[in-house]
Amino acid sequence: MGPVLAGVLQLLALIGALALAHIPLGNHMAKVYSSDRHWRVEKWIYQGIGADPDTQMRWPAYLRGVLAFSAAGVLFLYLLQRLQGVLPGSLGFSSIDPDQAFNTAVSFVTNTNWQSYYGEQTMGHLVQTAGLAVQNFVSAAVGIAVAVALVRGFARSRTGELGNFWSDLVRGVVRVLLPFSLVVAVVLVACGVIQNFSGIHEVGQFTGGSQQWNGGAVASQEAIKEIGTNGGGYFNANSAHPFENPTPFTNLLQIFLMLVIPFALTRTFGVMVGSVRQGYAILATMATIWVGFVALTMWSEFAHHGPALQIAGGAMEGKETRFGVGASSIFAVSTTLTSTGAVDSFHSSFTGLGGGITMLGMMLGEIAPGGTGSGLYGMLIMAVVAVFIAGLMVGRTPEYLGKKIGTREIKFAACYILITPALVLVFTAAAMALPTPGHSMTNSGAHGFSEILYAYTSASNNNGSAFAGLNADTQWFNTTLGLAMVLGRFLPMVFVLALAGSLAEQQPVPVTAGTLRTEKPLFTGLLVGAILIITGLTYFPALALGPLAEGLAS
Amino acid sequence: MNNSVTNTARLLGAGLRALLVLTVLTGVIYPLAVTGVAQAVFPGTANGSEIKSEGKVVGSSLIGQQKYSLDYFQPRPANGLGVNSVNTQYRLILSGATNRSADNPDLIKWVKEAKAKVVRDNSTADHKVSPSDVPADAVTSSGSGLDPDISPAYADLQVHRIAERDGLPVARVRKLVDDHTEGRTLGFIGEPRVNVLELNIALRELIRGQ
Numbered sequence: 001m002g003p004v005l006a007g008v009l010q011l012l013a014l015i016g017a018l019a020l021a022h023i024p025l026g027n028h029m030a031k032v033y034s035s036d037r038h039w040r041v042e043k044w045i046y047q048g049i050g051a052d053p054d055t056q057m058r059w060p061a062y063l064r065g066v067l068a069f070s071a072a073g074v075l076f077l078y079l080l081q082r083l084q085g086v087l088p089g090s091l092g093f094s095s096i097d098p099d100q101a102f103n104t105a106v107s108f109v110t111n112t113n114w115q116s117y118y119g120e121q122t123m124g125h126l127v128q129t130a131g132l133a134v135q136n137f138v139s140a141a142v143g144i145a146v147a148v149a150l151v152r153g154f155a156r157s158r159t160g161e162l163g164n165f166w167s168d169l170v171r172g173v174v175r176v177l178l179p180f181s182l183v184v185a186v187v188l189v190a191c192g193v194i195q196n197f198s199g200i201h202e203v204g205q206f207t208g209g210s211q212q213w214n215g216g217a218v219a220s221q222e223a224i225k226e227i228g229t230n231g232g233g234y235f236n237a238n239s240a241h242p243f244e245n246p247t248p249f250t251n252l253l254q255i256f257l258m259l260v261i262p263f264a265l266t267r268t269f270g271v272m273v274g275s276v277r278q279g280y281a282i283l284a285t286m287a288t289i290w291v292g293f294v295a296l297t298m299w300s301e302f303a304h305h306g307p308a309l310q311i312a313g314g315a316m317e318g319k320e321t322r323f324g325v326g327a328s329s330i331f332a333v334s335t336t337l338t339s340t341g342a343v344d345s346f347h348s349s350f351t352g353l354g355g356g357i358t359m360l361g362m363m364l365g366e367i368a369p370g371g372t373g374s375g376l377y378g379m380l381i382m383a384v385v386a387v388f389i390a391g392l393m394v395g396r397t398p399e400y401l402g403k404k405i406g407t408r409e410i411k412f413a414a415c416y417i418l419i420t421p422a423l424v425l426v427f428t429a430a431a432m433a434l435p436t437p438g439h440s441m442t443n444s445g446a447h448g449f450s451e452i453l454y455a456y457t458s459a460s461n462n463n464g465s466a467f468a469g470l471n472a473d474t475q476w477f478n479t480t481l482g483l484a485m486v487l488g489r490f491l492p493m494v495f496v497l498a499l500a501g502s503l504a505e506q507q508p509v510p511v512t513a514g515t516l517r518t519e520k521p522l523f524t525g526l527l528v529g530a531i532l533i534i535t536g537l538t539y540f541p542a543l544a545l546g547p548l549a550e551g552l553a554s
Numbered sequence: 555m556n557n558s559v560t561n562t563a564r565l566l567g568a569g570l571r572a573l574l575v576l577t578v579l580t581g582v583i584y585p586l587a588v589t590g591v592a593q594a595v596f597p598g599t600a601n602g603s604e605i606k607s608e609g610k611v612v613g614s615s616l617i618g619q620q621k622y623s624l625d626y627f628q629p630r631p632a633n634g635l636g637v638n639s640v641n642t643q644y645r646l647i648l649s650g651a652t653n654r655s656a657d658n659p660d661l662i663k664w665v666k667e668a669k670a671k672v673v674r675d676n677s678t679a680d681h682k683v684s685p686s687d688v689p690a691d692a693v694t695s696s697g698s699g700l701d702p703d704i705s706p707a708y709a710d711l712q713v714h715r716i717a718e719r720d721g722l723p724v725a726r727v728r729k730l731v732d733d734h735t736e737g738r739t740l741g742f743i744g745e746p747r748v749n750v751l752e753l754n755i756a757l758r759e760l761i762r763g764q
Contacts, residue, residue: 248744306656314690
């Protein structure tokens, strides 16, 4: 069997596994977020928080919960890093500098997991497990909570009530993420991922002498890193590091894990709005883009255009032998079309076009299938925009799932889709215009520009992967990328929740012969087109200067 | 004004309490539980898959090593590997890739030089290696810099050199490579590979045993 066929079979195996898993998991999540029963452990947690989980919140209250919880998260994680040197469990590592501590705190709270530090030489056991890994759980749960609030906005009528943030947060952790992670973490250890709390290992080498590596709770962090579409590696090499991702099987498992909750949420959505076919239309849109992007990247990587790769005879720079070109391409596309940002191969050394596709995946807003929660709400915003465009074509007030998309709704959706491109392009332009940020580039020319464009695209979309030649541990990048992450996470959430509140207040309109059938393939086609055209046109000039210029030159 | 300050403070307090409770659950209980299970059931892998030869630990089967002499099988280049620059009381391996783009002059130079070296090192008196025989993994750095494996093609390419330098029959060395070649998982997952450390341990036993 050739590597191309093996790559295609791995893609088909993933599609099969996701098709099987998304229905029970989606149904489970629908039940979790609709149930009015509390588990005993959850009641203890609510007592600890001092919150009543049965109070219904309108959108401003829900948003305040999100913001207060996230602000507390940033503060706690910042202080934990600043004090690392004097706290136990530090492995003797010193405290983190203010700009890097800010960047990292924001990065993990916003589900971005951009890393301007080298994990193995910087973060001790305490910060990794009680700081970073905790945010892996809760930032994912916040994302799902906001998505569920939007779904309730569609499902409910003549009420402004969107649910209870504390209850959604806690249930996401206790009933979805934690049990799932426990099982996966043990499987990962069985396959070779390390899990210990010992200090620095000094181990003999074959050729004499010794090498040092640090132990750590890697498997427990690795599981939620993928399940919560976080992506922050324990080690610098992330999922390329054999202690994080030791075998071809764990690699395929990790790709599956980062995709499964985002895809399953389309089922949750379908069940909660009372029509699983509406969920399938959204699922089909996501799957079309994901499969298409994987195919393009595989084609480009197997063709290995670019001088160094041509001389080498294959695109193996930055890729591991055990994964090869095929599986690395699937991983790269899946990590950038979700908000994961974990890498099992280094995107900067991909072909020009292959690297460009990973960038375009993030630029689409990470909605195919997107991050945990953020993928679904991002896609539903695009669905609102698509029905609006369709409504304009036929001169009829657009509606989606029985809710009118009026002036207010489309304003919220439009603000949502403008935020990230504005952040990406303004920050990139500023970095290019100033004299010093360019000194951080490893590569020159089009690829050097791509490093900076990639960084702001990744931060603003809360992805976290990088063209990692860029030395991002400078005050400029730590600060501006930190700001891009905060604004790129929470401003869109404001508009999502405002939209949810506005939809929930409406009286549903009856379906008539003139209603656009949003559960049909025609709508999926319209939605794919709207996504590609809107984002494609926004970013085309920037892409032309970076990856397109590099790809077409080789 | 006062009212809104109190409200904000109350809300932040709730956020902080929620964070602390969830930290206990996901940041203390969860990792300890996983560690407990891991250390009880899979102590070997949980502690780094260390591998012994002649009674001594010689590394981890998962972590590739550099600096083998030419008498042994060579790993992939690791131009992205670093040493730690902070907390320098340790000598930690810093995993990483080169991050050089396909049109980067450094990378073009590294690949050309690596290719020339592979051809030179592996051409013996009665076996000439041509540049087109050299597989891509032999001249490129991996993502982690710690890739424990090479492709079977690169291992095969080194067979004649090993046989000549170690005074072993070519067929014997080739069989050793075949015995250490791992195919795709279930026939389609990942790529075929040879673990360099395990192969070299077996080679050393073969040399010493003959």
